[in-house]
Amino acid sequence: MSRVLVTGAAGFIGSHLVDRLLAEGRDVVGVDAFTGYYSRRTKERNLEDARGNERFRLVEGDLLDLDLDALVDGVGCVAHLAGEPGVRRSWGPNFPRYVARNVLTTERLLEAAGRAGGTRFVYASSSSVYGSDPGRPVGEDHPRAPASPYALSKLAAEELVGLYRRERGVPGTVLRYFTVYGPRQRPEMALSRFLFSALRGRPVDVFGDGGQQRDMTYVSDAVEATVAALGAPPGVYNVGGGNRATVRDMIEAVRRATGMDLEVRYGPEAQGDVRSTWADSSRAEETLGYRPNVGLEEGVAAQARWAARALVAAPA
Numbered sequence: 001m002s003r004v005l006v007t008g009a010a011g012f013i014g015s016h017l018v019d020r021l022l023a024e025g026r027d028v029v030g031v032d033a034f035t036g037y038y039s040r041r042t043k044e045r046n047l048e049d050a051r052g053n054e055r056f057r058l059v060e061g062d063l064l065d066l067d068l069d070a071l072v073d074g075v076g077c078v079a080h081l082a083g084e085p086g087v088r089r090s091w092g093p094n095f096p097r098y099v100a101r102n103v104l105t106t107e108r109l110l111e112a113a114g115r116a117g118g119t120r121f122v123y124a125s126s127s128s129v130y131g132s133d134p135g136r137p138v139g140e141d142h143p144r145a146p147a148s149p150y151a152l153s154k155l156a157a158e159e160l161v162g163l164y165r166r167e168r169g170v171p172g173t174v175l176r177y178f179t180v181y182g183p184r185q186r187p188e189m190a191l192s193r194f195l196f197s198a199l200r201g202r203p204v205d206v207f208g209d210g211g212q213q214r215d216m217t218y219v220s221d222a223v224e225a226t227v228a229a230l231g232a233p234p235g236v237y238n239v240g241g242g243n244r245a246t247v248r249d250m251i252e253a254v255r256r257a258t259g260m261d262l263e264v265r266y267g268p269e270a271q272g273d274v275r276s277t278w279a280d281s282s283r284a285e286e287t288l289g290y291r292p293n294v295g296l297e298e299g300v301a302a303q304a305r306w307a308a309r310a311l312v313a314a315p316a
């Protein structure tokens, strides 16, 4: 089995992917720059299990500076999960960082994959490229209508994957993840904020009226789709969890999972936050054998257990 290069290996989804590949006996090279989007301490904890595995090697560095030919050399597949996430922060002065970390990193990696020849490439894109859904599930051919600079940068990176597939023969796949949650979820994401606030007995601020709806994907389901894509023909796939929940539903699920009350303060809407996301994942089901199998109640409970342990390990 060929070695896999996972970029963003210390991040939320990347670290789960690393653990999953190691569990399968694969050799994994992880790359991460430990960017300041959230704390290094949190990212180091994400890698605790992987660091003890002799099949894992971590290269700490920025994809914008590293010698990527050396990194891609001898690797059968690249899972490119590194990036600057977050819709709300992507406006104005932060935009150059989104271009650098989402678009330029992808171009540099595709160049290296093209030179290496035959390296499979899987890109972690986002449901945000669609904008808000039209009240029904969206398939991959639904028009793209980014509502934030973040979404635009993800779409630009997707286009690069398509360009290098057509013009340079790089077998590239695009996965459009829909709101991924579970243990290690990024601290600024809604469910993470709700859980940590509930466990600390603090109030939480909600953007808008809480009626925003998300197709929620448990992290192990997103990871299974990614592993399947590493061994499948190139394509573009939605990866949704099949659990649609409003922000208010998430808050209720957090109350049930923690047994704690949560004081909620509703505020103005965040610019770029879409009203609703809804995936038609049938293409991934048919081609990748993708079957999301963790429901919202079970998934939130697992994330709540993890959050409680994380608070004990590093009290605020």
Ligand code: NAD
Binding pocket: 007, 008, 009, 010, 011, 012, 013, 014, 031, 032, 033, 034, 035, 036, 037, 043, 061, 062, 063, 064, 080, 081, 082, 083, 084, 085, 100, 101, 105, 124, 125, 126, 127, 176, 177, 178, 179, 180, 181, 186
């Ligand atoms: P994350 O922030 O936890 O992980 C990203 C990692 O990439 C971080 O550890 C960061 O240090 C690293 N990184 C960023 N720029 C880098 C660079 N130039 N060089 C090396 N490392 C760099 O984010 P996540 O939630 O795990 O998301 C992973 C990917 O999936 C991202 O590309 C994101 O856009 C995409 N995505 C995530 C979600 C979600 O719900 N979490 C949904 C859709 C798409």
